[in-house]
Amino acid sequence: MLGAMQDWDLRVTRIIDHAAREHAGREIVTRWADGSETRTNWAEVRRDALKMTQALQKLGVKKGERVATMAMNHSRHLVSWYGAVGVGGVLHTINPRLFDDQLEYIANHAEDQVLLYDHAFAPIVERMKPRWNTIKHYICYDNGEFEDWIGAEDGNTEWATGDERDPCMLCYTSGTTGNPKGVLYEHRSTMLHAITSLQPSIFDFDATAVMLPVVPMFHAAAWGLPWGGAAAGVKFVFSAVNDAAVLCELMNREKVTHSAGVPTVWLATFQHMDATGITLPTLRHAIIGGSAAPRFMIERLMKAGVNVAHAWGMTETSPIGTTGAKTFDWADLGFEAQVDIKQMQGRVPFGVELRTVDLGDPSVVLPRDGKTSGALQVRGPWVIKRYFKAEADTTDAEQWFDTGDVAILHPDGTLQLTDRTKDVIKSGGEWISSVELENAAVGHPAVAEAAAIGIYHPKWDERPILVVVKKKGEEVTAQEIRDHLAKSVAKWWLPDAVEFVDEIPHGATGKISKKDLRDQFRDYKLEDA
Ligand code: AMP
Numbered sequence: 001m002l003g004a005m006q007d008w009d010l011r012v013t014r015i016i017d018h019a020a021r022e023h024a025g026r027e028i029v030t031r032w033a034d035g036s037e038t039r040t041n042w043a044e045v046r047r048d049a050l051k052m053t054q055a056l057q058k059l060g061v062k063k064g065e066r067v068a069t070m071a072m073n074h075s076r077h078l079v080s081w082y083g084a085v086g087v088g089g090v091l092h093t094i095n096p097r098l099f100d101d102q103l104e105y106i107a108n109h110a111e112d113q114v115l116l117y118d119h120a121f122a123p124i125v126e127r128m129k130p131r132w133n134t135i136k137h138y139i140c141y142d143n144g145e146f147e148d149w150i151g152a153e154d155g156n157t158e159w160a161t162g163d164e165r166d167p168c169m170l171c172y173t174s175g176t177t178g179n180p181k182g183v184l185y186e187h188r189s190t191m192l193h194a195i196t197s198l199q200p201s202i203f204d205f206d207a208t209a210v211m212l213p214v215v216p217m218f219h220a221a222a223w224g225l226p227w228g229g230a231a232a233g234v235k236f237v238f239s240a241v242n243d244a245a246v247l248c249e250l251m252n253r254e255k256v257t258h259s260a261g262v263p264t265v266w267l268a269t270f271q272h273m274d275a276t277g278i279t280l281p282t283l284r285h286a287i288i289g290g291s292a293a294p295r296f297m298i299e300r301l302m303k304a305g306v307n308v309a310h311a312w313g314m315t316e317t318s319p320i321g322t323t324g325a326k327t328f329d330w331a332d333l334g335f336e337a338q339v340d341i342k343q344m345q346g347r348v349p350f351g352v353e354l355r356t357v358d359l360g361d362p363s364v365v366l367p368r369d370g371k372t373s374g375a376l377q378v379r380g381p382w383v384i385k386r387y388f389k390a391e392a393d394t395t396d397a398e399q400w401f402d403t404g405d406v407a408i409l410h411p412d413g414t415l416q417l418t419d420r421t422k423d424v425i426k427s428g429g430e431w432i433s434s435v436e437l438e439n440a441a442v443g444h445p446a447v448a449e450a451a452a453i454g455i456y457h458p459k460w461d462e463r464p465i466l467v468v469v470k471k472k473g474e475e476v477t478a479q480e481i482r483d484h485l486a487k488s489v490a491k492w493w494l495p496d497a498v499e500f501v502d503e504i505p506h507g508a509t510g511k512i513s514k515k516d517l518r519d520q521f522r523d524y525k526l527e528d529a
Pocket of ligand 1: 292293313314316405419509
C-alpha cells in the first residue's frame with residue numbers, strides 16, 4: 001500500500017518556479033568584469049531560463065545531454081543553470097583554472113554538447129576547440145551574444161518533466177592523481193540539499209538575506225547557493241571579478257548580509273580592510289569552507305558580530321557535510337570556548353551521517369571519543385554513490401563514501417579534520433597533522449600562508465618541514481616560527497626545518513597543492529638525514 005499524499009516530484013525547476021512566484025522582484029545584481037553593472041530579478045531569471053530552454057531545444061539538446069559553462073559568477077550564468085536543467089539537460093560547470101589536459105579530458109568525458117563561456121576565457125576556448133570532440137555549439141556570454149541567442153525566443157514553454165532521480169548537474173573534482181572524476185547530482189539530491197542548506201547553521205537564508213557568493217559557480221556547485229538562494233528568495237550580488245576592493249565596495253553599497261568563500265578569500269578581504277580602514281557593517285553571516293579556517297579568522301569575524309559557518313564538505317557531498325552549528329549550551333559558553341568549537345568543522349545537519357574507520361583496517365569502526373583519528377566516511381541522500389560512468393561495484397551496496405580525509409569525531413558529533421590521508425605526516429609510526437601545523441603557523445602575525453609536508457627521514461620515516469610565505473614587509477625567523485608553534489603543538493610535531501618562499505603552489509580551486517609542493521621539495525635533504 002502506498003500513502004495518499006500528492007505527487008510533487010523533487011525537481012530543481014520547482015525552485016525557480018517558487019522564486020519567480022513568491023520573490024518575483026527580489027534583485028540579482030551583477031558587477032561585470034568591465035566595471036559595468038546590471039540588475040535583474042527572480043521573475044526575469046525564470047523567464048530568461050525558459051527562453052534558454054527553447055534555444056537549447058532548437059540546438060537539438062536532448063534529455064540527459066550535457067550543457068557546459070565556463071564562467072565566473074553572474075546573472076547570465078545563473079540563468080543558464082536553470083535553463084540547462086529546464087530542457088532536461090545536465091549542467092556541467094567547468095573550472096577554467098584546470099590544466100589543458102584536464103580540460104580536454106573532462107569535456108570529452110562528459111560529452112558536452114554546448115559550451116557557454118565568458119569572453120575572458122575565449123583564449124582557453126580557442127585553444128581547446130581542436131581537442132574537444134563533442135561540443136557542437138559555442139555561445140559567449142558577452143558582447144550581446146547570449147542575450148541575442150535567448151532573445152530570439154518568447155519563453156512560452158514548459159520545463160522538461162521526468163523522474164526526480166534524473167541527473168541535473170555534473171561537477172568534476174580534480175584529485176591529486178589520475179584524471180578528474182565526475183560527480184553526477186540528481187534533481188532529488190540537489191533539492192534535498194537545497195532545503196537543508198537554508199537552516200541557520202548553514203546558510204541562514206530567508207528573504208531578508210543579501211548574499212554575495214565569492215565561491216565560484218564552477219567550484220562544487222558554488223556550495224549549492226544558486227539553488228538554496230532561489231528557494232529562500234535571497235537577493236544575490238555577483239561579482240565577475242574576485243578583487244577584494246571590488247567585493248568590499250559591493251558589500252557595503254548593496255548592504256550584503258551574507259557571503260561565502262574559501263579562507264584565502266577572507267584573508268584577502270581582511271588585508272584590504274586593514275590597508276584602507278574599511279569595515280563591513282552589514283555583514284552578519286560568513287560561510288567559510290573548502291579548507292580549514294584559521295582561528296584568527298574566526299575570532300575576527302565573531303568579534304565583529306558575524307556568525308561564522310565554518311563548513312566541511314566535498315564536491316562528492318554536494319557539497320554540504322558539516323557546519324559550525326551551535327551547541328545546546330552555546331549561550332553559556334565563553335568567547336574562547338565558542339571559537340574552539342567554530343574552529344573545528346562542526347556537526348552534520350539531518351541527512352548526513354559520519355563515521356571514522358581505522359587508517360590501516362577499514363573494517364574497524366572507531367569510537368567517537370574526541371581522541372582517536374581515522375579515515376572519515378560519509379553517507380546520505382546527497383552523497384555520491386559512484387563517479388560518473390564508473391561501473392557499479394560492491395562498494396555501492398556499502399554506501400559509505402571514503403572521503404580521503406582524516407578526522408576525529410567528538411562524543412557530541414563534532415567533526416575535527418586533522419588531515420588528508422595523503423598529506424598526513426608519518427613520523428616514527430605516529431601521525432602528525434599537517435593541517436594543525438599550518439593553522440598554528442598562520443596564527444603568527446608575520447605569516448601570510450604556510451604548508452607542512454613530510455620529508456623522507458632514515459630514522460623517523462618522515463619528518464615535517466614547514467614552507468612559509470611571509471606577509472609583505474614583515475620579517476620573521478625560522479626559530480621564531482618554531483617558538484610560536486611550540487605554544488600549540490607537541491614538541492615532536494615541530495617542523496625540522498622552516499623554508500621561506502615567495503609563493504606556495506595552488507590548485508584549480510584555490511587550495512594549496514601539496515602534490516606540487518612535494519614535487520618542488522622532492523630532493524630536499526634534512527640536516528640530520
Ligand atoms: P573539494 O571537493 O574541492 O571541495 O574538496 C573537498 C576537500 O576539501 C575535503 O575532502 C577536505 O579535505 C577539504 N575541506 C573542505 N572543507 C574543509 C574545512 N572546513 N576544513 C578543512 N578541510 C576542508
